Amino acid sequence: MRNSIFLILIIVIAGFVLDMIGPWWLPLIACFLVCAWQAGSGWSGFWLGAFGMSLLWVGTALYLDARDVTGLSAKMSSLFTGSIPALGVLPGSLPAYLILFVISFLLGGLSGYAGAMFRKAI
Amino acid sequence: MKLFKFVLPLLLAAALVYVLDRSWGALPPLGKLFSPSHGFFQHIEGPDAGRSGILSLPGLKEEVIVHYDDNGVPHIFAGNDYDLYYAQGYVVAKDRLWQMDFQVLAAAGRLTEVVGNAALELDRYHRRIGMAKTAQEVTDRLERQDSLSFAILQAYADGVNDYIASLRPRDYPLEYKILNYAPEDWSPYRSILMLMNMRHDLSTGTDDYRMSNLIAKLGEAVTDDLFPFYPDRESPIIPVGTAWDFEPLGLPPVPAIKMAVDTAGIPLASLVETPAPRPEIGSNNWAVAGSRSASGLPLLSNDPHLTLSLPSIWYQMQLSAPGVNVYGVALPGTPAIIIGFNKDIAWGVTNVGLDVMDFYRIQFRDAARQEYWYDGQWKPVTARIEVYHQKNGPDIVDTVYYTHHGPVVYEEKDENRYRRDFPVGYAMRWMGNDSEGADLLTFHYLNRGENYDDYRQALTYFTSPAQNFVFASNGDDIAITPNGKFPLKWKGQGRYLLDGALPEHDWQGWIPNAHNPTVRNPARGFVSSANQFPADLSYPYYLDWSFAPSSRAIRINERLDAMHGANIDSLSSLLHDNFNVDARLVLPDLLATLAVDDSIAGMQEYQLLAAWNLVNGPEEVGASIFERWIPELRSGIWWDDMRAEGPVRTPSLDRTFSLLLQEADSPWFDDRGTDGIVETKFDIVRRTFLKSIADLREGFGEYDGGNWHWAKVKNTTIAHLVPNFTMFSRTGIVSGGGGGIVNATSGRHGPSWRMVVALDQDWPEAVGLFPGGQSGNPGSPYYDNMIDKWANGILNPLVFLKDRDSGDTRLRTTMTLQPKTK
Numbered sequence: 001m002r003n004s005i006f007l008i009l010i011i012v013i014a015g016f017v018l019d020m021i022g023p024w025w026l027p028l029i030a031c032f033l034v035c036a037w038q039a040g041s042g043w044s045g046f047w048l049g050a051f052g053m054s055l056l057w058v059g060t061a062l063y064l065d066a067r068d069v070t071g072l073s074a075k076m077s078s079l080f081t082g083s084i085p086a087l088g089v090l091p092g093s094l095p096a097y098l099i100l101f102v103i104s105f106l107l108g109g110l111s112g113y114a115g116a117m118f119r120k121a122i
Numbered sequence: 123m124k125l126f127k128f129v130l131p132l133l134l135a136a137a138l139v140y141v142l143d144r145s146w147g148a149l150p151p152l153g154k155l156f157s158p159s160h161g162f163f164q165h166i167e168g169p170d171a172g173r174s175g176i177l178s179l180p181g182l183k184e185e186v187i188v189h190y191d192d193n194g195v196p197h198i199f200a201g202n203d204y205d206l207y208y209a210q211g212y213v214v215a216k217d218r219l220w221q222m223d224f225q226v227l228a229a230a231g232r233l234t235e236v237v238g239n240a241a242l243e244l245d246r247y248h249r250r251i252g253m254a255k256t257a258q259e260v261t262d263r264l265e266r267q268d269s270l271s272f273a274i275l276q277a278y279a280d281g282v283n284d285y286i287a288s289l290r291p292r293d294y295p296l297e298y299k300i301l302n303y304a305p306e307d308w309s310p311y312r313s314i315l316m317l318m319n320m321r322h323d324l325s326t327g328t329d330d331y332r333m334s335n336l337i338a339k340l341g342e343a344v345t346d347d348l349f350p351f352y353p354d355r356e357s358p359i360i361p362v363g364t365a366w367d368f369e370p371l372g373l374p375p376v377p378a379i380k381m382a383v384d385t386a387g388i389p390l391a392s393l394v395e396t397p398a399p400r401p402e403i404g405s406n407n408w409a410v411a412g413s414r415s416a417s418g419l420p421l422l423s424n425d426p427h428l429t430l431s432l433p434s435i436w437y438q439m440q441l442s443a444p445g446v447n448v449y450g451v452a453l454p455g456t457p458a459i460i461i462g463f464n465k466d467i468a469w470g471v472t473n474v475g476l477d478v479m480d481f482y483r484i485q486f487r488d489a490a491r492q493e494y495w496y497d498g499q500w501k502p503v504t505a506r507i508e509v510y511h512q513k514n515g516p517d518i519v520d521t522v523y524y525t526h527h528g529p530v531v532y533e534e535k536d537e538n539r540y541r542r543d544f545p546v547g548y549a550m551r552w553m554g555n556d557s558e559g560a561d562l563l564t565f566h567y568l569n570r571g572e573n574y575d576d577y578r579q580a581l582t583y584f585t586s587p588a589q590n591f592v593f594a595s596n597g598d599d600i601a602i603t604p605n606g607k608f609p610l611k612w613k614g615q616g617r618y619l620l621d622g623a624l625p626e627h628d629w630q631g632w633i634p635n636a637h638n639p640t641v642r643n644p645a646r647g648f649v650s651s652a653n654q655f656p657a658d659l660s661y662p663y664y665l666d667w668s669f670a671p672s673s674r675a676i677r678i679n680e681r682l683d684a685m686h687g688a689n690i691d692s693l694s695s696l697l698h699d700n701f702n703v704d705a706r707l708v709l710p711d712l713l714a715t716l717a718v719d720d721s722i723a724g725m726q727e728y729q730l731l732a733a734w735n736l737v738n739g740p741e742e743v744g745a746s747i748f749e750r751w752i753p754e755l756r757s758g759i760w761w762d763d764m765r766a767e768g769p770v771r772t773p774s775l776d777r778t779f780s781l782l783l784q785e786a787d788s789p790w791f792d793d794r795g796t797d798g799i800v801e802t803k804f805d806i807v808r809r810t811f812l813k814s815i816a817d818l819r820e821g822f823g824e825y826d827g828g829n830w831h832w833a834k835v836k837n838t839t840i841a842h843l844v845p846n847f848t849m850f851s852r853t854g855i856v857s858g859g860g861g862g863i864v865n866a867t868s869g870r871h872g873p874s875w876r877m878v879v880a881l882d883q884d885w886p887e888a889v890g891l892f893p894g895g896q897s898g899n900p901g902s903p904y905y906d907n908m909i910d911k912w913a914n915g916i917l918n919p920l921v922f923l924k925d926r927d928s929g930d931t932r933l934r935t936t937m938t939l940q941p942k943t944k
Contacts, residue, residue: 023291024157025139032132042127060158068166072901075849076162079150079300082848100156103142107153110135117128 003038004048010034011052011108012059019056027056028111035115042116049112050105057104061097073097145302147514148238148846155299160292162299165901169194172216174935177288178942181208181280186939188213191921192932194896194904197440199926204277206443207457209939211281211308214437214454218898219286220295221433222316222455223305224843229315229322230254231508236303237844238513247540249508250522250531251326252555253318259557261311271560275310278457282308296900297844308455316455317561321554323428324473324587329668330481331545332771334381334619339766351614351667352659353776355707357675359590359604360639360657361646368637370662374612377626381618382483382548404670405472406697406864406873407592408650408678409600411643416687419881420594423693424461424470425873427866430840432850432906434894435874436460440923441569448569449888449922451875454898458565461875463886463922466572467595468879472651474588474604477666478553480615480629481545482527482622491523491533495623501526525549527622543769549622551629559585559607574599574642581605582635590651596881602649603640604656608633613664633663648682650675652864671775673703673862690889693878698915699864700738705748708779709736712755715807722808726825727815738865739858740833743825749860750814750835758810762794775862782807833857836869840893840909842900850900855893857913865915876917885924889917 011034015027031049039045065073077095090098142153155161173190184201186209191197196213200206215222227233231249233241248254264271286305298304337345407424415421428435436451441459450462461470486503487493493500504524509517523530527549532539535546544550560583567580577593581603584591588606593599609629620627639657641649653670681696713732717723727747734744752775759781760772772778781788786803793801801809822829833856842850859867866872877890893912897904911918921932 019157019159024154024160025143028135028139042131057156057158061163064158064163064166067168068901069903070166070901070905072162072166075900078849079847096156099152100158103153103156107135107138107142110131110138114128114131114135117131121125121128 004044007034007038007048008052008055011048011112012056015052015056016060019060025107027053028107031108031111032115032118035112036118037115039112039116039119042113042120045112045114045116046109047112049115050109052112053108054101054104057100058097061100065093150300151302154291154302162296162901164292165296165899167897167899167902169903170935171902174937176938176940178940179208179212179284180942181284182939182941184941187926188937188939189923189926189933190935190937191930192934193438193908193918194902195438195440195921196937197921197923197933198442200441200443203443203446204273206441206446207274207277208281208284210439210441210452210457211278212285212939213281213439214452215282215285215308217896217904218433218437218454219282219305220297221843221898222282222308222312224297225319225455226312226315229257229319231510235511235513236301239515242510242512242518243538243540245510246508246520247531248322249510249520250529251322251550251552252522252529253315253322255506256555256557257311257314257318260314261309263557264310264314264560268560268563270566271562272310274457274562274566275313278313279308279310295898297847300847301844313456313562316453318554320453321587324475325478325554326552327475328479328481328543329771330479330616330619331543332769333617334545335766335768335770336764337381337618339764339770348773348777349667350777352655353672353774354780355676355776356655356658356672357679358655358658359602359649359651359675360641360661361644362658362660364641364644364657366637366660366662368634370637371610371631371634373662373664374610374615374626374630376612376614377624379621379624380614382621404475404653404674404866406650406652406674406678406866407470407472407590407602408648408682408693408696409468409592409594409602410682410685410688410693411600411647412598414647414682414686414688415880416689417880417882419596419598419883420468420600421688421690421693421878421880422463422468422470422592422594422600423697423876423878424472424592425697425866425876426461426470426472427871428874429871430838430874430893432840432842432852432894432900433898434892434896436892438890438892438896438920440921442923442926446570447924449920450877451890451892457562459569460565461877462569463877463879463881463888464569464571465885466597466881467568467577467593468881468886468888469568469571469577469594470592470877471589472592473653474590474606474656475653475666475669476588476604476608476656477611477616478586478588478609480527480551480620481548482525482551482620482627483545484525484527484530484547484549484622486523494525496526497623497625525622527551527628528555545619548619553586553588553607553609556585556607559583561585573597574601577601578603578640581638590653590656592649592651594879594881596883596886599643600649601640601642602651603638604651605635605638605640607635608638608663608665611664614667615664617667637663646683648679648685650678650682652678668774671704671862673775674864674866677701677703677864690878690880690887694876694889694915694917696864697873697876697878697917700858700860702736702738702745702748702860702863704752704775704779704862705734705736705744708752708782709734709748711783712751712807712811715804716811718804719808722811725815727818728811730825737858738832738860738863740856741828741831742858743830743832745832745858745860746818746830746835747814749832750818751811754810754814754817755807758793758806758813759790763790832860836860836867838867838872838913839870840906841870850905852906852909855909855913867913873912876912878917886922888920888922890920891916891918 014030035045073093652674859865
């Protein structure tokens with residue numbers, strides 16, 4: 001458990017650094033490499049990557065949102081609730097955070113899974 | 123197998139990244155957009171974000187200091203003109219890059235590249251009227267012949283480009299990320315395209331097609347009676363009785379054939395009622411002489427009315443360099459201050475709106491469209507190929523045929539054409555396609571002007587869109603000049619569609635610039651304009667037969683006439699004046715007409731209207747009823763008589779009011795749609811009143827007090843430039859005013875900048891604001907921070923610094939731009 005938290009933190013920190021220097025998908029490399037290095041199984045790789053990546057995204061988003069005075073994330077939500085009415089049941093910024101969470105969770109998970117399987121393959 | 127287990131999830135992840143990295147139809151690239159370090163979260167800003175620090179820029183010659191005040195307004199202090207315009211480009215792009223870029227794409231007919239097929243007809247229209255072609259011709263000519271204009275444009279472009287070069291994709295303005303494209307390099311050509319947008323917005327109104335359909339139906343005598351060459355009620359810009367201090371050229375003779383005789387109107391599939399809209403793109407400006415002011419020196423005010431949008435149309439800034447220190451508003455994408463003031467003078471503009479767009483019927487020799495008939499012989503046509511790159515789809519190739527008049531905008535009947543008021547098979551002659559002149563220099567020199575002579579000299583450079591330039595100086599001069607390059611026309615030329623084969627239908631030359639109407643220090647002690655007739659019929663040239671309704675001008679002039687000891691507050695109060703001159707004129711008669719019917723006189727809505735104070739305040743109910751009723755009444759009187767096989771317009775409000783007040787027994791009141799019944803004025807007044815009440819009830823429910831408030835009914839909305847981005851728009855803005863009101867705030871149009879300047883021997887004082895904010899970023903506190911003040915009639919004191927070190931308590935941050943040492 002402690003090891004998992006440690007690995008997730010590494011993903012978050014490495015992902016954060018990669019996020020600063022490259023395109024938006026670069027932190028997925030961190031998910032892949034950390035899991036290729038330490039993940040026990042495919043599914044543990046998935047969870048490590050998923051939690052690491054979504055923690056990075058949600059954390060960064062919350063940090064940036066803290067200084068918001070214009071309601072930007074809620075406005076961006078409404079760009080999507082118009083075409084996907086089901087999202088409209090969620091108030092304010094939540095649709096944006098939900099989309100952000102799902103994307104980062106899925107991508108992180110897949111990358112972590114691939115990393116873990118890479119370890120097994122070699 | 124092991125390898126497969128590894129490769130499969132990897133491919134899946136890569137595929138998902140690929141999918142989320144691009145846009146699919148209207149769906150933005152979700153991965154890029156939602157990544158907090160790359161997408162929209164990057165646009166959440168504090169008030170001082172990016173407005174401080176030291177930046178090294180390759181293009182600069184000397185150090186430039188930019189102080190930002192508490193409204194996000196930059197005050198630029200440069201050491202030379204190149205650096206000044208460079209810094210202006212840099213600083214404006216910092217706040218408005220996407221808007222500039224987007225508006226250029228619109229002008230150039232390239233929107234379909236970034237927003238998709240929905241914009242194709244708009245693009246085709248912009249290309250086919252020649253916007254991009256003319257902008258290129260203007261740019262090429264300036265580069266060859268006008269080193270000053272071109273140097274200014276190039277300095278500005280260098281600044282914008284150095285800003286663009288400093289951006290990583292995650293720094294691109296938010297709209298780029300949603301629409302998934304990247305900014306293009308700036309250039310002088312692009313600034314000229316921005317000016318083409320203004321030419322387009324302010325000088326492409328046309329009634330020629332509608333009027334030709336009308337005269338074909340009604341005959342000339344009736345048409346001239348219903349569409350007179352001068353209104354019954356007018357208060358022209360140049361005061362009546364002003365002497366003309368020039369020897370006029372002879373007016374060209376009116377030819378025997380005044381129009382394309384077979385109107386060849388293309389019948390429309392369905393007759394939709396389209397009375398010409400009440401002109402709402404107009405403006406007010408005025409200047410009050412020292413004799414009428416508290417200080418003994420002039421005051422000046424201006425509020426240009428445009429279709430309101432976000433990001434805001436204007437950008438406030440102070441520009442200072444040796445020889446110039448000016449404050450005012452600039453158009454993003456264009457160098458210099460357009461409306462503003464300096465230590466000695468102030469100036470402003472309203473649209474003249476004279477007829478500078480005419481249509482000529484073209485007879486091609488054959489279907490190949492290589493020659494057309496003109497003056498007894500076949501003349502060659504120039505074909506121009508236009509290619510549209512679609513966002514999703516193959517390129518579309520289109521050919522535009524140019525005659526000596528101009529482009530044939532629409533050759534074939536197409537129900538989807540963007541301008542249904544443009545005739546098919548006609549070439550367009552449009553002042554907007556004139557590539558002479560140097561409009562930019564007018565503003566460059568006004569920015570540096572010190573006195574009346576400088577003002578007159580600056581005006582000589584201006585061509586289009588013609589503007590009423592109002593002026594005041596601390597030398598106690600006031601003046602106003604409807605100015606631009608005016609075509610010399612015979613009386614009525616271009617009132618109807620013209621014949622492209624007849625040389626006498628060509629424009630007959632130009633009115634000399636010195637003969638443009640102007641007045642300096644009139645005896646009445648003020649000058650003003652509100653898009654009304656530039657002058658009465660004593661002016662020896664023909665400009666147009668129709669200008670904006672006179673209601674705003676009448677109100678402005680009667681208030682200025684009564685004004686003594688004027689100060690900033692008195693001019694500000696006039697800017698926000700909500701009095702309804704039309705209602706004062708016509709409502710008593712309409713109420714008396716209705717009152718003979720007890721069932722109506724007993725109605726609550728009738729009593730509300732009768733008790734109305736004639737002010738279009740935000741909470742007035744009478745204004746809601748009146749403003750709904752008048753358009754209803756106008757089409758109720760005229761539409762049955764005007765209906766024709768093609769677009770037509772109804773007579774002006776002024777003519778309608780004259781009919782109501784002076785021709786109560788006129789047969790025009792009869793509704794031709796009813797057999798065997800002859801309607802009277804009472805019938806139409808009653809019917810349209812009940813119709814507008816029914817519409818209000820349907821739209822807003824039974825009257826219960828608050829639900830019919832004028833602000834609710836009017837629902838002033840300021841929309842983002844991309845119509846779908848409603849989340850970045852503001853709606854339900856509570857304000858008074860209306861189309862024919864001095865405070866010309868209607869549903870989608872209104873004062874796009876309000877300014878009052880009090881001149882002074884030492885240092886001027888000024889107030890102003892626009893409905894939006896300095897920043898184009900929806901995540902910035904400066905995106906729309908001025909809208910509430912604007913709606914409530916408040917103006918901000920403007921910080922106008924004497925020099926870079928003079929300081930002000932309202933300055934917040936300083937950004938230093940330094941030349942990058944190589």
